[in-house]
Amino acid sequence: MDPARKRQIRLGVALGVAVLLAAALVYTSFSASTEAREPSQLLSANPGKTYELTGKVVPGSIERSGDELRFRVADRDGSRSLPVSYRGAVPDPFRDGREIILTGELSEAGTFVGERDTLITKCPSKFTEEAEEDPEHVVIDE
Amino acid sequence: MIELGSAALTLAFLTALYAIVAALIGRDGDRRWIESSRRAVYALCMLLTLCVVVIEIAFAGDDFSFNIVQQHSSIETPTFYKFTAMWSSQEGSLLLWAWVLSIAASAALFATRAKLREIVPYATAVMMGVAAFFVGLMLFAKNVNPFAGLDPAPADGVGLNPLLQHPSMMVHPPMLYSGYVAFTIPFAFAVGALITRRLDAAWIRSTRRFALIAWAFLGIGLLLGARWSYTELGWGGYWAWDPVENAALMPWLMGTAFLHSIMVQEKRGMLKVWNVSLIVATFSLALLGTFLVRSGVLQSIHAFGDSTVGPYILALIGVVLIGSVVLISSRLDDLRSERRMDSLASREAVFMVNNLLLIGLCAVIFWGTFFPLISELFTGDRASLAAPWFDRYTTPLAIVLVLFTGIGPLLAWRRVSWRSARRIFIWPAAIAALAALLLALTTDAASNPWALALFAFGAFALTGLAQEFWRGGAARQAVSGGSMAVAMVAVAARNRRRYGGYIVHAGIAVLLIGIAASSSFQTNRDVSLRPGQSTVVNDYRITYERPTASVNDRAFTFGAVLDVKKDGERFALLNPTRRYFRPTGTPTPTVRSFFAGESTSEVGLKAGFKSDFWTAVQTDISGIERRARMADERFREVMAVLAQRVQRDPAQAPAAARFARDVLDRTAGRVAELYSSQAPAATFRVIVNPLVSWMWIGALIALIGALIAIWPSAEARRRRVTSLYGARLGRELSRA
Numbered sequence: 001m002d003p004a005r006k007r008q009i010r011l012g013v014a015l016g017v018a019v020l021l022a023a024a025l026v027y028t029s030f031s032a033s034t035e036a037r038e039p040s041q042l043l044s045a046n047p048g049k050t051y052e053l054t055g056k057v058v059p060g061s062i063e064r065s066g067d068e069l070r071f072r073v074a075d076r077d078g079s080r081s082l083p084v085s086y087r088g089a090v091p092d093p094f095r096d097g098r099e100i101i102l103t104g105e106l107s108e109a110g111t112f113v114g115e116r117d118t119l120i121t122k123c124p125s126k127f128t129e130e131a132e133e134d135p136e137h138v139v140i141d142e
Numbered sequence: 143m144i145e146l147g148s149a150a151l152t153l154a155f156l157t158a159l160y161a162i163v164a165a166l167i168g169r170d171g172d173r174r175w176i177e178s179s180r181r182a183v184y185a186l187c188m189l190l191t192l193c194v195v196v197i198e199i200a201f202a203g204d205d206f207s208f209n210i211v212q213q214h215s216s217i218e219t220p221t222f223y224k225f226t227a228m229w230s231s232q233e234g235s236l237l238l239w240a241w242v243l244s245i246a247a248s249a250a251l252f253a254t255r256a257k258l259r260e261i262v263p264y265a266t267a268v269m270m271g272v273a274a275f276f277v278g279l280m281l282f283a284k285n286v287n288p289f290a291g292l293d294p295a296p297a298d299g300v301g302l303n304p305l306l307q308h309p310s311m312m313v314h315p316p317m318l319y320s321g322y323v324a325f326t327i328p329f330a331f332a333v334g335a336l337i338t339r340r341l342d343a344a345w346i347r348s349t350r351r352f353a354l355i356a357w358a359f360l361g362i363g364l365l366l367g368a369r370w371s372y373t374e375l376g377w378g379g380y381w382a383w384d385p386v387e388n389a390a391l392m393p394w395l396m397g398t399a400f401l402h403s404i405m406v407q408e409k410r411g412m413l414k415v416w417n418v419s420l421i422v423a424t425f426s427l428a429l430l431g432t433f434l435v436r437s438g439v440l441q442s443i444h445a446f447g448d449s450t451v452g453p454y455i456l457a458l459i460g461v462v463l464i465g466s467v468v469l470i471s472s473r474l475d476d477l478r479s480e481r482r483m484d485s486l487a488s489r490e491a492v493f494m495v496n497n498l499l500l501i502g503l504c505a506v507i508f509w510g511t512f513f514p515l516i517s518e519l520f521t522g523d524r525a526s527l528a529a530p531w532f533d534r535y536t537t538p539l540a541i542v543l544v545l546f547t548g549i550g551p552l553l554a555w556r557r558v559s560w561r562s563a564r565r566i567f568i569w570p571a572a573i574a575a576l577a578a579l580l581l582a583l584t585t586d587a588a589s590n591p592w593a594l595a596l597f598a599f600g601a602f603a604l605t606g607l608a609q610e611f612w613r614g615g616a617a618r619q620a621v622s623g624g625s626m627a628v629a630m631v632a633v634a635a636r637n638r639r640r641y642g643g644y645i646v647h648a649g650i651a652v653l654l655i656g657i658a659a660s661s662s663f664q665t666n667r668d669v670s671l672r673p674g675q676s677t678v679v680n681d682y683r684i685t686y687e688r689p690t691a692s693v694n695d696r697a698f699t700f701g702a703v704l705d706v707k708k709d710g711e712r713f714a715l716l717n718p719t720r721r722y723f724r725p726t727g728t729p730t731p732t733v734r735s736f737f738a739g740e741s742t743s744e745v746g747l748k749a750g751f752k753s754d755f756w757t758a759v760q761t762d763i764s765g766i767e768r769r770a771r772m773a774d775e776r777f778r779e780v781m782a783v784l785a786q787r788v789q790r791d792p793a794q795a796p797a798a799a800r801f802a803r804d805v806l807d808r809t810a811g812r813v814a815e816l817y818s819s820q821a822p823a824a825t826f827r828v829i830v831n832p833l834v835s836w837m838w839i840g841a842l843i844a845l846i847g848a849l850i851a852i853w854p855s856a857e858a859r860r861r862r863v864t865s866l867y868g869a870r871l872g873r874e875l876s877r878a
Contacts, residue, residue, distance in 0.1 A: 030517070032530070
């Protein structure tokens with residue numbers, strides 16, 4: 001076989017393999033991905049399907065019993081909220097009012113049950129100023 | 143001070159613009175203009191250094207008339223963090239980018255002052271274009287001027303986020319930025335080479351050291367991030383396929399591919415289109431990394447806020463990509479290979495495969511990272527991919543890569559005969575087979591075939607590399623005698639680039655073995671214990687001895703003393719804790735306010751060569767918060783009485799303030815005492831992580847290897863001096 005033809009075949013094989021791999025990548029990513037939802041969208045969702053819940057922790061709703069963490073998550077605009085139950089690692093910045101991302105599914109009872117160790121808390125940005133103001137702070141002038 | 147900094151920044155912008163103009167005027171060989179543009183680059187470096195110094199002085203002296211200082215520091219901030227708080231801000235990190243770029247550009251132009259005559263002016267223009275972009279961003283974009291002032295100056299600052307108050311977090315960003323920035327240099331020279339059609343390997347020889355430095359810095363940055371995650375965030379992992387992590391990993395992988403394929407061009411004059419494309423891709427990915435942290439486009443645990451500079455950086459990436467593609471396609475004729483590949487059994491062919499693997503890895507990560515945007519485009523739904531998806535693709539690719547870290551360096555250029563291949567590979571293959579067999583028989587490694595394959599290939603690579611050292615040493619010994627160790631060091635010292643590369647490969651193999659073992663065979667358990675209770679995890683018996691609690695004016699610290707026994711003997715006494723920080727910048731705290739700020743974990747870690755014993759605690763503070771609320775009610779009553787008194791007699795105000803602080807300190811102290819005397823059950827995460835220390839050790843080995851490869855050898859220096867002398871002589875002769 002002459003070298004030019006050999007090179008063409010080689011190139012063709014390489015391209016074919018690349019295309020196949022790319023197709024596999026695309027296919028698996030669409031089937032393996034979880035869709036992101038806010039609480040209000042989940043209120044009417046089917047139990048048993050896995051979603052990625054995003055929203056804000058409702059202030060004052062965090063309860064801990066044993067290793068189970070229970071809290072409510074509200075839409076970013078704060079309108080509707082959903083009860084959540086979660087076990088696993090809790091990131092350091094987790095607290096009232098923080099934005100979270102949690103993978104899990106809706107139980108029959110309407111509680112969103114998170115998978116272990118999937119809780120992600122968005123950091124308060126280091127790039128935007130966030131002077132937390134708590135009205136309960138007592139101010140003493142010196 | 144603000145005026146001085148502002149003036150220096152404005153001047154820096156003009157200087158960068160001048161350098162571009164001067165370089166372009168002198169492009170046809172007018173030395174005076176080129177000299178002038180080089181000096182302008184040095185001047186830019188000095189001006190930006192001045193800007194950094196001004197900012198640092200303001201941080202050190204708590205000058206809250208600087209907005210940047212007020213937002214990211216406070217009087218209470220520890221001194222070390224005052225000096226490093228600059229780059230935790232958006233504007234400070236942009237200044238860092240520009241400053242590091244000016245240093246790298248100065249170094250590159252100094253190193254090429256008598257070389258690459260035609261390429262340098264264009265490279266200068268490109269580097270200064272990027273510098274002008276970043277300096278201009280600080281001057282003209284909204285809210286990112288580091289010299290924005292506050293009038294009147296507040297008395298105290300907001301303070302630095304306690305999560306970021308960790309030594310590695312302070313070194314991590316400059317390392318990453320230095321890595322990103324240093325890739326500008328080879329990119330700029332590649333553009334220069336393309337414009338002037340000087341597409342031999344000269345531009346590569348002059349800038350490959352910068353690419354290697356960038357690669358090393360980026361690697362250190364990634365590693366420090368992983369280390370921080372492992373020891374500071376209470377989840378016990380070091381990598382989460384988070385978009386921002388991926389954004390830093392992609393240019394590193396692409397840069398790795400570049401570092402390999404440029405060798406093929408240097409030695410064989412091949413892969414020219416490939417190399418210029420790789421450096422364009424690497425630089426674009428570095429910009430993309432800078433962009434991702436500042437956009438809000440993708441959700442990530444990493445801090446981003448919506449900021450104003452995102453669109454500009456995106457525009458720059460667009461200009462870089464479009465400009466480069468146009469330039470490369472117009473130079474395709476000059477980029478033709480000087481030779482053809484002789485055989486698939488040759489080093490260049492293996493490098494080609496290694497390149498494809500690295501780019502494949504990069505493509506997978508890119509697709510996964512941007513999948514939320516892609517899926518939104520096609521389905522209207524934002525869907526994301528989790529770690530298992532990434533693992534599915536990256537695991538096999540990483541395994542094959544390990545094999546190639548062993549094969550690549552052993553093969554000769556051009557063509558390898560069957561006989562020599564047999565001779566080279568017999569030992570590594572035998573050891574690999576033996577290692578696989580031993581591991582399968584004596585451990586449960588066979589339960590995970592991927593991991594077993596990686597261990598075997600790792601053994602293959604390490605043996606192959608050791609054999610190379612041995613052969614080099616033996617050859618040397620035959621000539622000069624002496625001991626084998628001395629001969630091996632001597633031969634490595636003479637061929638730093640080659641042997642440094644071997645050491646890097648060995649380090650990467652060790653690192654990947656560590657990753658495979660710790661991710662495949664770790665035991666990860668969450669247990670809830672009351673003080674006095676015990677539990678058993680693997681071979682370890684863990685007893686929750688007693689709770690600990692303390693408080694100072696910045697934070698409450700709750701923790702637990704864990705007694706860990708192995709085979710009935712004390713293995714470790716660990717004290718994982720969790721800290722609750724009072725938000726800084728609030729005038730006077732209440733007890734409850736401590737729980738309104740950030741909290742951080744300090745893990746209890748007993749690191750070992752065979753495995754790490756890692757534990758973190760999640761304290762139940764609901765009882766404490768109730769107590770704090772009660773204490774605060776009483777505290778408020780005291781405060782009301784005090785306020786009345788101060789109203790009657792204002793002279794008593796300082797005494798009242800002291801008294802209030804004292805009461806608060808004592809109340810907080812009582813709350814802490816209460817926790818240590820009647821602590822509720824706490825949840826402990828216990829991880830037995832095999833070989834995870836191999837990861838850090840491997841990375842360290844790789845870093846040492848990179849340093850050896852970067853360091854110029856005495857001979858190279860001599861060669862350079864001779865060639866400089868030759869060049870000068872040639873010049874003089876031509877003039878004569």
